[in-house]
Amino acid sequence: MSAITWTAAGSLAAWLWLLLCQGFFWRTDVRLPPRGDPDEWPSVCIVVPARDEAAVLPDSLPSLLAQDYPGRAEVFLIDDGSSDGTGELARELAKRHGGLPLTVGSPGAPPTGWTGKLWAVRHGIGLARARAPEYLLLTDADIAHAPDSLRELVAAARTDGFDLVSQMARLRVESLWERLIVPAFVYFFAQLYPFRRIAMRGSRTAAAAGGCVLLRADAAERAGIPDTIRQAVIDDVALARAVKDSGGHIWLGLADRVDSVRPYPRLHDLWRMVSRSAYAQLRHSPLLLVGTVLGLALVYLAPTAAFVAGLVTGSVAATVLGGLANLVMTATYVPMLRYYRQPLWLAPLLPVTALLYLLMTVDSAVQHYRGRGAAWKGRTYARPDAALDER
Structure with a gap:
C-alpha cells in the first residue's frame, strides 16, 4: 500500500x-431536557458583563428586561470600562422598555491576573449577593432571549437537579463568511466537548456556553466562581470544569430561542x-x-x-x-x-x-x-x- x-x-x-x-457529537437533538413548573419559583439575578456593546444592546437588553418569569428576578449590567456609552444606553433602554429592575454597575479596571469579563462578573455577583438569589443567569451583552427563556432554564434546572444549565446560543448566520464558518464553529466545539457526555455524572467532559449559563448561587460559591477561574480566557469551559470538579451536575445543549445578535460580516x-x-x-x-x-x-x-x-x-x-x-x-x-x-x-x-x-x-x-x-x-x-x- x-x-x-x-x-x-x-x-x-x-x-x-x-x-x-x-x-x-454530530447529533443536534440535545435540547433543554423535559421539565415541569416548580411549586415555587426561585429568585434569579441576571448578570451581564458588557464592554463597548452599544451597537448590540438595543437588540439584546430589552429581551432580558421583558422576561416573563413568575418569580423574583432582576438584571445587573456591569459596564466594563466602555468608551461608547454602554452604561448610559442601558439605563435609557430600561426607562424606555420597563420590565425587570435594572442596576448598572462599574467595577473599574481589572487588576493583574483577571480578565476584564470575569472581573465584571465578579462585581455583578457581588451586587447580586445582597438579594440572596437562588440562581444566577450569566449572559453576554450580545445575547437575545425569548420571553420564556429564564422560565425554561429554571424549570429544567429544578426538574433534573442541575447546578448549571447552559445553552449554546444560535449565532448569527447571514453573510457568506458566517455561513461558511459559524456552523462549523459549533460543530467543532461539540466534537471537542460532546454534549451528551457533559451531563453524565462521572464523566470528565465539562463545558458551557458563556452566552447563557444558569448557575445555582450555592454551586458558584462552592466552586469559588469566578475567583478560581479569574485568568481564564475561555471562561465558559473553565467555569463548567470548576462547577463539575466541585461536585456539581451540569448540562449543555443547543438553544432554540436564545440568539446572538452580534454580526461577523467579514472573514477578519x-x-x-x-x-x-x-x-x-x-x-x-x-x-x-x-x-x-x-x-x-x-x-x-x-x-x-x-x-x-x-x-x-x-x-x-x-x-x-x-x-x-x-x-x-x-x-x-x-x-x-x-x-x-x-x-x-x-x-x-x-x-x-x-x-x-x-x-x-x-x-x-x-x-x-x-x-x-x-x-x-x-x-x-x-x-x-x-x-x-x-x-
Whole structure:
C-alpha cells in the first residue's frame, strides 16, 4: 500500500471512531431536557458583563428586561470600562422598555491576573449577593432571549437537579463568511466537548456556553466562581470544569430561542473571534499545537487529498478510502447545517473551513509569541503563569 492509501485508511478509521465513539457529537437533538413548573419559583439575578456593546444592546437588553418569569428576578449590567456609552444606553433602554429592575454597575479596571469579563462578573455577583438569589443567569451583552427563556432554564434546572444549565446560543448566520464558518464553529466545539457526555455524572467532559449559563448561587460559591477561574480566557469551559470538579451536575445543549445578535460580516471578524483564544485552548503548548495541526490535516484535509490523488494516480484503494472518509465527514456535518437552516451544499466545503480554522489556530500561536495573544477590545491577556509572575 502506498503512503497515500495508508493516509486515507487512517483518516477513514479516525472518522469511524468519531462517528461512533465520540458521544454522537454530530447529533443536534440535545435540547433543554423535559421539565415541569416548580411549586415555587426561585429568585434569579441576571448578570451581564458588557464592554463597548452599544451597537448590540438595543437588540439584546430589552429581551432580558421583558422576561416573563413568575418569580423574583432582576438584571445587573456591569459596564466594563466602555468608551461608547454602554452604561448610559442601558439605563435609557430600561426607562424606555420597563420590565425587570435594572442596576448598572462599574467595577473599574481589572487588576493583574483577571480578565476584564470575569472581573465584571465578579462585581455583578457581588451586587447580586445582597438579594440572596437562588440562581444566577450569566449572559453576554450580545445575547437575545425569548420571553420564556429564564422560565425554561429554571424549570429544567429544578426538574433534573442541575447546578448549571447552559445553552449554546444560535449565532448569527447571514453573510457568506458566517455561513461558511459559524456552523462549523459549533460543530467543532461539540466534537471537542460532546454534549451528551457533559451531563453524565462521572464523566470528565465539562463545558458551557458563556452566552447563557444558569448557575445555582450555592454551586458558584462552592466552586469559588469566578475567583478560581479569574485568568481564564475561555471562561465558559473553565467555569463548567470548576462547577463539575466541585461536585456539581451540569448540562449543555443547543438553544432554540436564545440568539446572538452580534454580526461577523467579514472573514477578519470571524478570524479574530477564533484566533484570540485558539492557542489558549491548547494551553499555549507548542507540542499540542503541532499535534492539533497534524490531527486537523489527517481528519479534514487528507480525505479529499487522498481521493483526488487516487483518481490522478489510478489507485482504487486511495480513491475508495478517501471517498468513504469524505462521505462520513460530510454526513456528520449535515445535522448542524440543518440546525442553522443552511443549504446542504455547504457540507462538502467542510475541509475548506477546517483549513481556515487550522490557519487561525497557527495565527493565534504566532500572535501569542508576538505578545498580542488573547487580545480583545483593547486588552491583551498574558498566559496564566505569566500573570501570576507579575503579581
